[in-house]
Amino acid sequence: QVHVVESGGGWVQAGGSLRLSCAASGRTFSSYTMGWFRQAPGKERELVALITSIGSTKYADSVKGRFAISRGNAKNTVYLQMNSLKPDDTAAYYCAARDGLVLTSAYSAYNYWGQGTQVTVSS
Numbered sequence: 001q002v003h004v005v006e007s008g009g010g011w012v013q014a015g016g017s018l019r020l021s022c023a024a025s026g027r028t029f030s031s032y033t034m035g036w037f038r039q040a041p042g043k044e045r046e047l048v049a050l051i052t053s054i055g056s057t058k059y060a061d062s063v064k065g066r067f068a069i070s071r072g073n074a075k076n077t078v079y080l081q082m083n084s085l086k087p088d089d090t091a092a093y094y095c096a097a098r099d100g101l102v103l104t105s106a107y108s109a110y111n112y113w114g115q116g117t118q119v120t121v122s123s
Contacts (some may be wrong), residue, residue: 001026002024002025002026002027002112003024003025003026004022004023004024004095004096004097004113004114005022005023005024005095005114005115006020006021006022006093006094006095006115006117007020007022007023007112007117008021008023008024008115008117009117009119010014010052010092010118010119010120011120011121011122012119012120012121012122013083013121013122013123014085014086014087014121015084015085016073016085016121017080017081017082017083017084017085018085018119019079019080019081019082020035020050020079020080020093020095020108020109020119021060021075021076021077021078021079022036022078022079022080022095022114023076024076024077024095024097024112025076025079028076029053029075029076029097030053030075031053031054031099031100031101032059032075032097032098032099032100033051033053033076033097033098033099033100034048034049034050034051034071034078034095034096034097035047035049035050035051035058035069035095035096035097035101036048036049036069036078036080036093036094036095036096036109037046037093037094037096037107038089038090038091038092038093038094038119039091039092039094039116040090040092044107045094045107046059046060048060048067048080048093048115049063049067049068049069050069050079050103050105051070051071051094052067052077052103053071053075053094053101054085054101055056055071056086056101057069057102057103058103058105058110060082062088063082063089066082066083066085067079067080067081067082068081068085069081072079078095080093082119085121085123086121087117087121087123088121089121090095090119090120090121091118091119092116092117092118092119093116093117093118093119094113094114094115094116095113095114096110096114097110097111097112098110098111098112105118
C-alpha cells in the first residue's frame, strides 16, 4: 500500500521561509514525477512545483524565484523550500506523485496524494 506523508507546514510572517518535506513509500518511485499542489479555501487545487526523476522542474508563475523543489537521492522524497512567503501563499499544500516524466499541471493525472499540510502566512 502506498503512503504519502507531508510535513513542515506551519505559521510564518510575510517574508519568512518554510521547508516542506514529503516521503512516499509502498512502491518504487524512481520513475515517478513528484510535486506539490496547494488549495486555499474556496479555490481550486493548483500546481505549485513539480520535479521528475531526472531533475526536470516546473513551477507556477506565482512562485518562480521564491520556491525551490528538490528530490532526495532515493527518489521517494521531495522537498519544497519556500522563501519570501506572502499571505497569498496561505493554503493546504499537498504532495502528489505520478508515473512518468510528463510535467502535467492537471491534478487529476496524479495517482498518489498525501493528506496535506497547512501553510499560513500572516501579513
